[in-house]
Amino acid sequence: MAPVLGPAALIDAGVPTASPSLTPAETSRYARHILIPEVGLEGQRRLRSARVLVVGAGGLGSPALLYLAAAGVGTLGIVDDDVVDVTNLQRQVVHGVDDVGAAKTSSAARTVAAINPGVEVVEHRLRIDSDNALDLVSGYDLVVDGTDNFPTRYLLNDACVLTGKPHVWASIYRFDGQVSVWWAQHGPCYRCVFPEPPAPGLVPSCAEGGVLGVLPAAMGSVQSTEAIKLLLGIGEPLVGRLLVHDALRQTWDTLTVRKDPGCPVCGEHPTITELVDYRDFCGMPSVTDAGSGTDVVPTVSVRELRDLLRAREAGDGEPWTLVDVRGPEERSIVSIPGADVVLMDEFRSGAALSKIPADRPVIVHCKSGARSAEAVRLLRASGRTDARNLEGGVLAWVAEVDPSLPTY
Template sequence: MDTLEKEDLARYNRQIILPELGITGQEKLKGAKVLVIGAGGLGCPALQYLVGAGVGFIGIVEDDVVELSNLHRQVLYGIADIGRSKALAASEKLSLLNPLIQIISYQQRLVPENAEMLFSGYDLVLDGSDNFETRFLVNDTCVLLNMPFVFGAVFRFDGQVSVFNYEGGPVYRDVFPEAPSEDQRPNCEDSGVLGMLPGVIGSYMAAEAIKMITGIGTPLSGRLLVIDLLDNSSQVFMIAGANPDLKKDKEKSGTEEAYAINLEQFKRLSDLHAQRVCVIDVREVYEFEELPTLALNIPLYELLTAQLPLDKILVFICQSGSRSRMAVQVLKGHYKGEMYSLGTLLFK
């Protein structure tokens, strides 16, 4: 553990006086090594707060350059940085913020050929990437190296944060088993994003990293935090399989949860209660429009605020079954009727 110097004590005073953190926590931060994937909308605020908090060694993986359209949300940069490497520009700005830490810039794209080499030697990873291929690569590399990582994503007014592969907890593929096709993916370039949203989510990501490094609080492992800035709502969803009590119940019974049904069981249920069965596709609107089903579409994150039919038997479906299982978990305690997770789209 790195010993704090006089300048450390002065700089981090307001943090050190927190009884939960103290000198010991600050020393852990000074000795920590964090790799940040992407120095864009999420990476910029996360990097600023990690550097400000005194994380001793930070790596930045980014191959892009600063563009004018970045500046409304990537406030680490300015007009003079347009055309410059984000990795280099970020490193320079962050060093001015806190010269006590070490920063290394990797001006390259994260690909399977360099992922293991880049990750080696770091304690944890913050994934600020904006595409599924990189997110899966981050997940798979962290699983391979047994490293935890913080996930963040933004789209329009909505943001998501979670912690994966932490102390035996769920991994990214437990929530997103496979990437949607190219024409089904959300795209901020086409759909837009509120400028301060990445600042909010990036700050949460930095907080999760600091909690894991210092051992304070409860990291978002097994939970997905969803924030909507348009109506100031926030919800925390349990990730299917992450509840240890539920896992114990499954081990005792030797069967899947009572709410998980297969296609044959669904057909039998429909035959017995044809007028009462309500099938709900919990994918996002853009996914539903691309591959419509003969079902009602209510995205997973809108279930708690949606007007659900009280006299129906709800059967949730999605592309892979992950979100349909989460739907039942989300509504437990809120919906008194029967609910089932089918885990297939039924009608393609």
């Protein structure tokens, strides 16, 4: 059975004690909470005095912000440097149609204010990194992790371990979700369970592989529940347990996870005592030429590609090959005309070399340029020094060449 971490553990972690008495209006608003013996007046006052940092105002951050605000958490910090895009609206319910183009922190703050004007919202419109993470995390009682990339997950984990804060984490992909509470003082941290990140490109992002729009609601609501339990010091938090959800089968499985004594950040002899370069740790340095290790992978702009396609249609110019590394689901949304399909797995296995004509230059593209850069790097390492990457990928093609096409 997971430990019951009472109010004393939270106070030790820096969670403030209950705030002064509720007003009559607040008492009415939160009456359904106050009726619960485990919450009561004191618990609701504790929520009002709490400070929660939500990192990412996207799919997971949306339900967390909505429910934490409705529950009366006194201060919500929102970290995000992105703007609302129309493709977000399928799942990021804290934003609406009128918010497209607006900063996500501002959009989320307006929604929170509409739900509960008594909640103080602190907007951190920035990308959390090794320079600012400790200061940000230190100013809050716990962190709700709504990020979608491995460098930021490891960064948040280490920042929470170093500051002693609970880390309420979740991840989502297509129909699958995971959620846990990492808290090194009472159980494992994220690194204990996931000591090494996957190789770059091995795990597709939601932007590449998709996600069922309602899945973030399920996982984000569990995160909200765990955050509230921690703030109140009630129940059995998901410390030492990993909750795994399969929405297609509609199952919830619980895995026991344990602290690693050799963990480099929270183990018996930690070697990580300050924040590091997490892009480098996750194997995501700046894209370089595999031959020299220093030269930037050569690129072609979408406007240059447009001119090459026009010349091809007119029967002019030297022969060349355009390759699309994306899967069929992505191509069904939008494609650049005239591209041959060679999937990323074929580049990684070496099979792509036999599929791409060797007697002409090749331009490779994907959604935004990251996967195709890897493909070009592999081609050039195999001797195809005539391979180039389409800068910005399909997204740049739509933005600069044919805005009538859909995006994703």
